[in-house]
Amino acid sequence: MSQQAERDRLIELRRDLHRHPEPAWREFYTTARIVEELERIGVDELHVGRDAVAEDERMAVPGDDELETWYEQARDAGADEEILERLEGGYTGAVAVVEAGDGPTVGLRVDIDGLLRAESTDDDHAPVAEGFRSEHDGAMHACGHDAHATFGVGVIEAIADSDFEGTLKVFFQPGEEMIAGGKAMAESDHIDDVEYLLAAHVGLDHPTGEVVAGLDGFLAVSHFRAEFEGEPAHAGGQPNDGENAIQAVATAIQNLYAIPRHEDGATRVNAGKIGGGTATNIIAESAHVEGEVRGETTELKDYMKARAERALESAAEMHGCTVERSTNGEAPSAESDQELVDVVGDVAGTTDGVDTVVDRDELGGSEDATYLMRTVQQNGGRAAYVGVGTDHPGGHHTATFDVDEESIPIGIDVLAGAVREIAERRP
Amino acid sequence: MSQQAERDRLIELRRDLHRHPEPAWREFYTTARIVEELERIGVDELHVGRDAVAEDERMAVPGDDELETWYEQARDAGADEEILERLEGGYTGAVAVVEAGDGPTVGLRVDIDGLLRAESTDDDHAPVAEGFRSEHDGAMHACGHDAHATFGVGVIEAIADSDFEGTLKVFFQPGEEMIAGGKAMAESDHIDDVEYLLAAHVGLDHPTGEVVAGLDGFLAVSHFRAEFEGEPAHAGGQPNDGENAIQAVATAIQNLYAIPRHEDGATRVNAGKIGGGTATNIIAESAHVEGEVRGETTELKDYMKARAERALESAAEMHGCTVERSTNGEAPSAESDQELVDVVGDVAGTTDGVDTVVDRDELGGSEDATYLMRTVQQNGGRAAYVGVGTDHPGGHHTATFDVDEESIPIGIDVLAGAVREIAERRP
Amino acid sequence: MSQQAERDRLIELRRDLHRHPEPAWREFYTTARIVEELERIGVDELHVGRDAVAEDERMAVPGDDELETWYEQARDAGADEEILERLEGGYTGAVAVVEAGDGPTVGLRVDIDGLLRAESTDDDHAPVAEGFRSEHDGAMHACGHDAHATFGVGVIEAIADSDFEGTLKVFFQPGEEMIAGGKAMAESDHIDDVEYLLAAHVGLDHPTGEVVAGLDGFLAVSHFRAEFEGEPAHAGGQPNDGENAIQAVATAIQNLYAIPRHEDGATRVNAGKIGGGTATNIIAESAHVEGEVRGETTELKDYMKARAERALESAAEMHGCTVERSTNGEAPSAESDQELVDVVGDVAGTTDGVDTVVDRDELGGSEDATYLMRTVQQNGGRAAYVGVGTDHPGGHHTATFDVDEESIPIGIDVLAGAVREIAERRP
């Protein structure tokens, strides 16, 4: 296929994914389309669904009805039924392997999920004007993961056509927005032999033509949900008979925010959602709080998490309730290794379309690519998180976010170039 | 009409109302059917909708969409369109007046609303077996107000046919279940010249054939909803920028329950429902709590209400939020006057079908008939709350509650008899 | 001894005790003086110190230094050294037994302790004018227990001289003001064979000449002290290293006041004293709260106590602290038996100096005579708490409180008369 035809095909893929944004563990259409493309290209190994992730480590998996709804929607949208069947039960995502002779194993992680927010209907919004706006009500690719998935396919294609010597593994990861999928992918055995890992993100206020060789500043984070169960009672008649789940939630919240600051750096805590009770005159039998803790390092996050658990347990005990706690998403902190950052910077500096190379910048949020990065680093390998600039009219997570499609081939060139250079240099 | 025909007609009315249970300010079908009956019987005055209540004193009026839905449903069920129009905007309820020469003005208050709970589909459940189960999904007459409305119509019919000398006013009150309608009816001017007031309730664990001449022990109560509004912020990025509505709710709850006990008698407080926030990583912009305070007397309820307001306001201020408080239901305490209780007891003792007369019993809950009772008492009149026993298979407010229809003519006879005897004795 | 001489001697005793007010378990001088008098009168059994109380049930016993200080003070004031030695270690109080032939065992309980508050120095204050003001700085008989102790001695003397047939046991109880001594006396074995028990109190706003045959309305009460121990840390340098005892106290207080009201009757809770911490920049290692719970019945007090313990334990756990709880005083509720009230009323009605007999009145506070009353009642006996009116210029527990000495012989006559009449009637 001509280079232009290849690029057209990738843009078409990106637009197709954009039309079908799917949230965590519901990326049925998305995974099926990626797999179709990879089968077309031809890879040496292709692990799909249960074969791609550590089953028990998936977080925030929705209920069966919710999964079913999205599954049907994917089928109705024309996803390949044979592939779909392998994803049943919310086992989305894939790992593709290209084996090309002796050389190191290089990994690339791209995330593929969309967000549960409505897309703009404004005529100025390119997906509207060009006819590829989201077809799923209330869902949108508002953070560029459609482009990321396209990077993954494009890099495989580029490497397959190149003189790369080594093994390339591309991780198409579900559920990043809920930091729900990174752990499941990092604990599959596909990551074990990866010696170098790249991850990438578009935009982040960097314009088309700019590349950030190393992004850092990921706060470690953990999301929790605590469900308190007590005993209902009539508030007028037998107030003493109740065990009040709403009092337990209130006590928990007051003490969650009061977890002491830590000498070693920044920490965070938030009780972001509450609910519970059935009527003004009934002592609430059940009530819940959802929240998160963060830390500048994984250790700080763990400190906050342990203290939060103590607060939740003690608040339950205080009011004669039980509490069921679940972790709905989690990511450690991570740092890009300077050795890889140098390689990416060098490659970007000589890539067509790149006019500015930034050595390092801070992300300042959370990302569960950090699970894969840490696993590789703990195994003695190296990892870097690369920023690919793109002009984006709206901010990330807003209704008018869009990716400048000019930046897609640039991203592919930089990432594929870096993969080849890594195999060469073995930094 | 023969007495049997009259009674058949009343049972038919009760079953029609049972088929169309409607909650507070949505009693469109119910009011229309009552008005139809009263127009058939012929009364001297008939005040409907806006003319029956003090408009500004209605509490817990639902939004326009909700009103519209129930209004349409009433029309579809065949309610008289001309009457319906007079109820538009949630002005349900009616006051009927029978003028019969010189004599005192005697009032009877009956409540007419249903509950938002589903009715049993069990074949053993009489309304299922007899074909008059609720036609409104998720709504039910589970507390016998269908029988109460029938009492009102029946008493008018009985008095109209009798030698009663005086004026009878029957108050068909909306929204008792939410204690949302009593105040609006008590502050209309129809109550002003009422010298004697009876109110009645079926069941309450008293079997068919039993009459309680005076029920008491109504705890004064006030329902509140407090909506806290703060400022959202990203919990990881700018925690200091938020004004946290969930922290405000937690602080409010902890301090609501901590309102001091009172030397003068029993008090209660409950935070029965909470909700708020949008995401684990967003500092909640809004959150709410719904609850209630009670007191053995109206003064004790007012003490609790004042302290609760202080707690809510201070909790808002503590966390830089505003709070909008609304009273969604309220009722004072009240006591039955022994002079009326004596009359009712005497009449019941000689009424066919009554085998047991209980002088007094405790209700132990809340009821907003107390608004009308207090108004009459404060004007120098007398009031009593009468219990009409009925065998009820399920408890009040449960899915299998039902009224033994044998008790309906008994209730009408006792109440109509008491009205006549009051005019006679002027106790 | 002539009756007048006897009475003079008793007034002298009362004034001597008034000059030496001593608080709980420090009644060294008081006990010694009582014992001296009893030895002079001659009784059949005299149990002192360790022999009078159940050692392990003493509550709120002060530390050794404090005991030593009061012990020395008693010696310096001239207390009999031989008797004092039997009281060492804070084993104050006595039980005296008069055996007078066949007949029931009748008990009389009087309390003997003073209060830690300064007495008025006003010239109008009778103890100042008559020269028997407290010689112990900061301590005072401000509740008439000097008169109660005198009642005990006077009744023994009166009974010893009478035709009483039966056994009289007089319990001179320490530590009533702190409700710290009743349990220890009730759990000694002296109470076991008591079939009828009287307890008495002067004043309570009843004037000289009035007798209340039965006092009731004792709220059951329990005093607690909770000492939280955490880990100190520098608040600026290592805030995360601390386990914050002050946070634990704050959490405990918020949740103590939030213990639900009870359907069965009045309850109370108070956190009356707090303290803790050492410096603004140190996370507090230790902090304490002292408080109390009450209930209209012993069961309600026990409900409050159990919930309070849960709150204290959970607050400690919440903040990584330990908590040591102690009960510093406790008393159940109790009721006077009508059979005894009738006897007392009859006797009072024929006693010289009594002009008014009130059948029953409410005390409305707490008193640990209830321990002895309940023990007797649980053993199948009867008990009553008698009020002996006295004109008192200042209120109870104020600096100008004083007993009208005219009421002392009246009290002795009524109580001794009742003891005799009980033996006669065996009600």
Place this chain on the structure above:
Amino acid sequence: MSQQAERDRLIELRRDLHRHPEPAWREFYTTARIVEELERIGVDELHVGRDAVAEDERMAVPGDDELETWYEQARDAGADEEILERLEGGYTGAVAVVEAGDGPTVGLRVDIDGLLRAESTDDDHAPVAEGFRSEHDGAMHACGHDAHATFGVGVIEAIADSDFEGTLKVFFQPGEEMIAGGKAMAESDHIDDVEYLLAAHVGLDHPTGEVVAGLDGFLAVSHFRAEFEGEPAHAGGQPNDGENAIQAVATAIQNLYAIPRHEDGATRVNAGKIGGGTATNIIAESAHVEGEVRGETTELKDYMKARAERALESAAEMHGCTVERSTNGEAPSAESDQELVDVVGDVAGTTDGVDTVVDRDELGGSEDATYLMRTVQQNGGRAAYVGVGTDHPGGHHTATFDVDEESIPIGIDVLAGAVREIAERRP
């Protein structure tokens, strides 16, 4: 005087000050001795007491009785009575000025107060062995301010004897340990014309022979005391009549610790001391909490202070109390200017006895020299905080802390040398 004689005299002065440690605003003996020395040496201006500080800016001034006690003690210890009189009312501290021709105005700030902690009585402790242990029970120079005062005197002497051209101002500051004196000295007008300011501290785990040219990392801090006043009531009888100051304190504490973290850097909060209430059965009329807030910058401290004030005010309002807040100590953050740090480093590098020069280090605590540093910097001048190493057997603020006297002449040489070099270079 020979150099050795001068040094002996300075050591003697240091030991005399060590024998008489005095806390904030009680440095009567200390100030008097310093003034005596300065009068002996002869300076151009000498401002003492009220003339040295901004009267209204003194924080944490003790009560009259406390001041009187220390004043008498200073007189009894032989302080010059004439000088003492100028210090009456707690106006301690002094500012000495040496004018030596044309040149810049250079300031040196030394603090002079001791700590309220007992000194070791161990024979190994040098002040015990050499006979200059604290003569004031429970007070001690445990942080080397005796050495600092000596630096001040020594530098004046050295400069007076030198070819320095310019003006030297030495600020002998009271109340540093409570961060209570810096503001009063910074807001006197003596600081206004200072173009360069040095401050100094011994020890801090740097050994004799080491000099830190620039110390930083002062957390801004503010100490508060909040006194809540409510209404007392009997907790059993009239719980509703009270306005509970202990509940207010508990609510305040829970919400103080829950002040949100800040995106701009580290913050701290601590409630370090609590107290209040009089008895278990009385609703507390008054209760207090003492605490502190800190911030990595002055702005962060101000954010915490504003939020803390809101929490305290709202907690009072929540429980019907008033709250009186006072700031008992405060210090901004500050940074050493590199230009001055360079000068100090250069001078230290050529000073006898200095073997190691550290460019910069972190203090990691609070210090109110920052008030003077900021004032100079805001006026366009430069400031640096210098560390003078000293072997100290015990840690700062412990009973066995002591200064290696070998380090005192080194400190004087470095500081005097820096003053001269600053005048020369005008950096």
